[in-house]
Amino acid sequence: MPEFTGRRLPIYLVLDCSGSMSGEPIEAVRQGVRALLADLRGDPQALETAFLSVITFDSGARQVSPLTELMSFQEPTLEASGSTALGEALKLLELAVDKEVRKATPTQKGDWRPLVFLMTDGQPTDAWEAAADAVKLRKLGNVIACAAGPGADVNPLKRVTEVVVKLDNLQPDTLKQFFRWVSDSIKTTSASVAQVAADGPIDLPPPPPKITIVP
Amino acid sequence: MSKRSGQTKDGRTVEYVEVPDPPMGGMKKVYFSPDRSYVVAFFHDPQAAADANRHARLDAVLGRFNPTTDPEAGEYWKKLFCWPTGVLNRPTLGVVAPAYPPGYFFETGPFKGKEKKGKWFSSPKLRSYLPEAERGDWRNYFQICILISRAVRRLHQAGLAHSDLSCNNVLIDPSRGLSVVIDIDSLVVPGMFPPDVLGTPGYIAPEVLGTTHLPVRDPKRVHPSARTDQHALAVLIYEYLLFRHPLRGPKIYSAASAEEDEHLGLGAKATFVEHPTDRSNRPPDLRPTVADLGPQLADLFGRSFVAGLHAPDKRPGAIEWERGLVKTWDLLHPCLGPKCPSKWFVLHGTTAGPCPFCGAKPPGPVPVLRLRKEVRPGQWLPDANLVVHDAGLGLFDWHVLANVFPGERADRTRRGYFARHQGKWLLVNEGLASLTSPAGSPVPPGAAVELKPGAAFRLSKEPNGRLAVPDFLPG
Numbered sequence: 061m062p063e064f065t066g067r068r069l070p071i072y073l074v075l076d077c078s079g080s081m082s083g084e085p086i087e088a089v090r091q092g093v094r095a096l097l098a099d100l101r102g103d104p105q106a107l108e109t110a111f112l113s114v115i116t117f118d119s120g121a122r123q124v125s126p127l128t129e130l131m132s133f134q135e136p137t138l139e140a141s142g143s144t145a146l147g148e149a150l151k152l153l154e155l156a157v158d159k160e161v162r163k164a165t166p167t168q169k170g171d172w173r174p175l176v177f178l179m180t181d182g183q184p185t186d187a188w189e190a191a192a193d194a195v196k197l198r199k200l201g202n203v204i205a206c207a208a209g210p211g212a213d214v215n216p217l218k219r220v221t222e223v224v225v226k227l228d229n230l231q232p233d234t235l236k237q238f239f240r241w242v243s244d245s246i247k248t249t250s251a252s253v254a255q256v257a258a259d260g261p262i263d264l265p266p267p268p269p270k271i272t273i274v275p
Numbered sequence: 276m277s278k279r280s281g282q283t284k285d286g287r288t289v290e291y292v293e294v295p296d297p298p299m300g301g302m303k304k305v306y307f308s309p310d311r312s313y314v315v316a317f318f319h320d321p322q323a324a325a326d327a328n329r330h331a332r333l334d335a336v337l338g339r340f341n342p343t344t345d346p347e348a349g350e351y352w353k354k355l356f357c358w359p360t361g362v363l364n365r366p367t368l369g370v371v372a373p374a375y376p377p378g379y380f381f382e383t384g385p386f387k388g389k390e391k392k393g394k395w396f397s398s399p400k401l402r403s404y405l406p407e408a409e410r411g412d413w414r415n416y417f418q419i420c421i422l423i424s425r426a427v428r429r430l431h432q433a434g435l436a437h438s439d440l441s442c443n444n445v446l447i448d449p450s451r452g453l454s455v456v457i458d459i460d461s462l463v464v465p466g467m468f469p470p471d472v473l474g475t476p477g478y479i480a481p482e483v484l485g486t487t488h489l490p491v492r493d494p495k496r497v498h499p500s501a502r503t504d505q506h507a508l509a510v511l512i513y514e515y516l517l518f519r520h521p522l523r524g525p526k527i528y529s530a531a532s533a534e535e536d537e538h539l540g541l542g543a544k545a546t547f548v549e550h551p552t553d554r555s556n557r558p559p560d561l562r563p564t565v566a567d568l569g570p571q572l573a574d575l576f577g578r579s580f581v582a583g584l585h586a587p588d589k590r591p592g593a594i595e596w597e598r599g600l601v602k603t604w605d606l607l608h609p610c611l612g613p614k615c616p617s618k619w620f621v622l623h624g625t626t627a628g629p630c631p632f633c634g635a636k637p638p639g640p641v642p643v644l645r646l647r648k649e650v651r652p653g654q655w656l657p658d659a660n661l662v663v664h665d666a667g668l669g670l671f672d673w674h675v676l677a678n679v680f681p682g683e684r685a686d687r688t689r690r691g692y693f694a695r696h697q698g699k700w701l702l703v704n705e706g707l708a709s710l711t712s713p714a715g716s717p718v719p720p721g722a723a724v725e726l727k728p729g730a731a732f733r734l735s736k737e738p739n740g741r742l743a744v745p746d747f748l749p750g
Contacts, residue, residue: 066400066523067533102389104392104394104395104398104442105394105443107400107404108400108401131404164527164529164533164535164536165530166530167527168527169525169527169536170532170533170536172533172534173534240296244299251443251475251476252476265299
């Protein structure tokens with residue numbers, strides 16, 4: 061394997077694996093991650109630049125997959141249980157970005173701004189406010205938050221990012237569409253990333269029918 | 276999945292198979308015909324059908340600017356372009372185009388079934404994932420570059436510009452040395468229809484990237500044109516021959532952000548990685564370089580990325596690339612180095628090798644035919660070189676006659692081939708009417724001329740017929 065020296069597009073999937081996701085929804089998320097990986101591995105632009113990490117949260121948060129290039133990425137084991145520690149997840153995201161994403165410096169080429177997809181189906185159960193403000197204030201990356209299903213609370217997500225989408229339900233087909241849209245967004249971004257202004261918004265493809273952008 | 280039909284502007288009914296998740300590009304979604312021989316692509320934008328400019332452009336692209344309907348060379352151009360064959364106006368605005376031939380989809384390996392976009396082959400990282408058989412040898416990349424230059428030359432000859440030439444819009448098949456230019460429907464005619472694309476990062480000309488902050492109608496804003504195509508073409512050729520980007524080097528242009536660094540590094544401050552005097556963007560391990568590609572290509576790359584990088588008027592035209600590549604093609608020599616990744620190299624200068632890819636030297640002296648043309652009766656001037664080997668190819672009309680160019684109309688019948696026999700190099704006549712030995716006697720088809728150092732002979736006695744002088748380069 062040659063050493064990869066180009067800029068990377070870091071992708072963080074921050075996934076809610078609380079007890080309410082158990083059963084069909086968590087299985088749909090597993091399949092969604094699998095499909096996302098297969099799709100991105102077939103796209104030359106994404107394969108060249110995108111690196112993927114998965115952070116899960118329930119009663120706590122852990123980075124189940126460190127930032128890895130797509131071909132060597134090992135699918136994480138996702139299990140649903142416990143509560144919804146959104147604050148922990150956001151703190152861990154901040155730590156991971158600080159540790160893994162190369163900054164532009166006078167002597168080093170930096171990575172592209174990370175693309176973060178945050179998905180939750182419920183209400184945070186920990187102290188999340190300070191962590192949410194930190195993510196937004198630091199402009200950690202382009203964060204797309206997803207309130208999945210009827211039980212998800214949009215407001216905490218709005219505090220994290222401007223870009224919030226809502227899934228009507230947690231049906232396998234809806235989650236499948238969501239992951240396909242995530243994949244399309246990553247492909248679009250990896251193809252156009254050099255055109256984006258440093259702190260400007262990225263262009264996302266229009267979401268499919270069961271996903272609505274929360275104004 | 277269900278069969279649907281649409282209607283073209285000229286009244287034809289076109290069938291296609293609707294699927295729930297069709298492949299999508301930035302502007303269109305694509306469905307196959309029931310027999311998968313053609314595709315229909317519908318514009319996402321519902322306003323597209325109301326855009327008179329778009330209609331006029333599509334009509335022009337299918338009509339008077341269409342090379343594939345040329346009675347003489349149309350069939351040739353059909354292989355180099357995936358040119359639209361119809362405009363649909365029902366159920367909504369779309370275009371009909373031929374499906375890509377099967378050679379443009381991976382046949383083996385982890386990406387089986389995926390389109391062979393150029394990116395797969397020019398990126399060292401992606402190349403490392405490809406099976407050996409899909410990577411092709413270096414000579415095939417040379418041929419691909421010739422075909423792309425020829426296609427762009429044809430567009431420019433007609434006054435068209437592609438406006439978004441990139442590794443995404445050119446499919447290549449390195450295992451066979453073929454290429455096809457796709458996404459033809461966004462072609463631009465300068466002064467007639469405004470370009471509606473900016474281009475693809477990495478291929479956008481510096482002056483376009485450097486003026487994106489200006490409003491679209493600002494007179495200082497630079498739009499895609501034939502001049503910017505010339506930049507994109509040079510980048511593609513550089514990438515396919517050297518497997519690296521000509522402007523992405525180690526230089527840091529901005530410590531503020533990756534985005535700003537890239538914007539400057541490919542735009543206003545862009546610096547060629549092989550700039551002869553400004554070495555600020557030069558990677559530490561730059562081998563091989565443009566100098567290893569022979570004098571013609573070294574000059575063209577210099578004009579593209581040194582003199583013409585920020586001076587669009589100085590960039591070489593597509594026809595110059597086509598000529599330079601064709602001339603250099605005749606200098607290719609097989610490399611027998613057991614570990615050579617390339618299998619071919621450009622043999623130029625006064626010695627044969629070493630191969631710039633692996634360092635191996637060809638065994639024994641290598642014959643080169645120094646070709647001369649008669650500029651005045653009795654006065655012969657050098658005008659081409661042909662490196663002699665027995666790994667296929669041979670002698671064609673464009674070697675024999677000084678006024679023949681191997682373009683789209685050329686007769687591609689081989690007229691002679693080279694063979695090594697009992698330690699001697701022979702030119703075997705297959706179809707040369709007036710091949711003459713150094714001593715002046717006719718050499719009919721089936722017979723051969725032995726190549727001896729300095730022993731000149733006529734390839735043809737017709738007008739424009741060339742003289743060949745064998746030269747043996749030490750290994």
